[in-house]
Amino acid sequence: MSISNHLINEASADGEGKIACPVCGANSFTFLFKKQNETFVRCESCTLVMINPRPIFKDVLNTYNHQYSGSYAIKGEKKLRRCRRWVNRVKNRYIDHGRWLDVGCSVGFVVKAAIEAGYEGYGTDVEDWGIKYGRDTLQLPNLRQGILEEQKFPDHFFQIISLYDVIEHVPDINSLVKELKRILAVNGVIDIITPDIGHWRTPRDLSSWNEIKPSEHLYYFDKNTLSLLLEKHGLKIVSRRFHTKPSLRVYVKHA
Numbered sequence: 151m152s153i154s155n156h157l158i159n160e161a162s163a164d165g166e167g168k169i170a171c172p173v174c175g176a177n178s179f180t181f182l183f184k185k186q187n188e189t190f191v192r193c194e195s196c197t198l199v200m201i202n203p204r205p206i207f208k209d210v211l212n213t214y215n216h217q218y219s220g221s222y223a224i225k226g227e228k229k230l231r232r233c234r235r236w237v238n239r240v241k242n243r244y245i246d247h248g249r250w251l252d253v254g255c256s257v258g259f260v261v262k263a264a265i266e267a268g269y270e271g272y273g274t275d276v277e278d279w280g281i282k283y284g285r286d287t288l289q290l291p292n293l294r295q296g297i298l299e300e301q302k303f304p305d306h307f308f309q310i311i312s313l314y315d316v317i318e319h320v321p322d323i324n325s326l327v328k329e330l331k332r333i334l335a336v337n338g339v340i341d342i343i344t345p346d347i348g349h350w351r352t353p354r355d356l357s358s359w360n361e362i363k364p365s366e367h368l369y370y371f372d373k374n375t376l377s378l379l380l381e382k383h384g385l386k387i388v389s390r391r392f393h394t395k396p397s398l399r400v401y402v403k404h405a
C-alpha cells in the first residue's frame with residue numbers, strides 16, 4: 151500500500167508525466183519510437199534513452215506480479231549458480247566479509263549466495279510474493295518489502311550493495327542513487343548490472359532490441375550516462391567487466 155502511494159504521488163507531482171532528464175536535467179528530447187503506447191526518447195544533451203512521458207506507476211508495479219517472481223523461482227538452481235558466480239567475483243576482487251545488500255532481490259537468490267559465501271545477507275524488493283517465498287522457503291531472515299529508501303538503513307551500513315537488472319526499473323533513480331551513497335560503507339563497493347544501450351551487439355534499430363520493455367524498463371544506460379548519474383551523487387565507476395551480451399557491468403565506489 152505505502153509503495154503504491156509513494157510511487158503514484160511521486161508520478162503525479164510531474165503533472166502530465168513528462169519529466170526532465172533525470173541524469174542531466176535537460177528538457178529537450180529526440181523522439182525515437184513508440185511501443186505499446188509508450189514513447190521512447192533520447193535526451194539531446196546527455197543521450198540517455200528513456201520512456202517519457204513516464205508510464206502510469208500502477209502499470210510499472212503491475213509488472214512486478216506474482217508470475218514475475220514465480221517464473222524466477224522455478225528456474226531456481228540455474229539462477230542460484232549464476233548468483234554464486236556474481237558473489238564470488240566480488241569476494242575475490244574486493245571485500246570478503248561484512249553486510250551484503252541486494253536491491254531488487256526477488257526471491258533472494260543473491261542474498262542466499264552471499265550468506266553461503268560468508269556475508270550477512272540482506273535484500274529488498276517492491277514485490278511481496280518474492281519476499282515471502284525467500285523468507286519461508288529459502289529461510290532468509292533479512293528480506294524487506296518496499297523500495298530501498300523506505301528501509302531506513304543506517305549510514306554506511308553495507309560493505310557491498312548489488313543491483314542486478316534493477317536500476318533500469320526504478321522510477322526515481324536520483325533518490326535511489328542518493329540512498330546508495332548514504333548507506334554504502336566508506337570502502338564499500340556497489341555491483342551494477344543493467345542492459346547496455348552502447349554495446350556493439352545492441353541492435354541499431356532500438357525498437358527491435360529485446361531489452362526494450364515498455365513500463366518495465368524505464369531507462370536505458372550506457373557507460374557514459376550511468377557515470378554521469380553516479381558522479382552527481384558522489385559515486386564513480388572504478389571498473390567495468392566486458393560481456394559478450396549487451397549488458398553493462400560495473401563496480402562502483404565513493405568518488
Ligand SMILES: [Zn+2]
Nearest residue numbers: 171174193196
Ligand atoms: Zn540528459
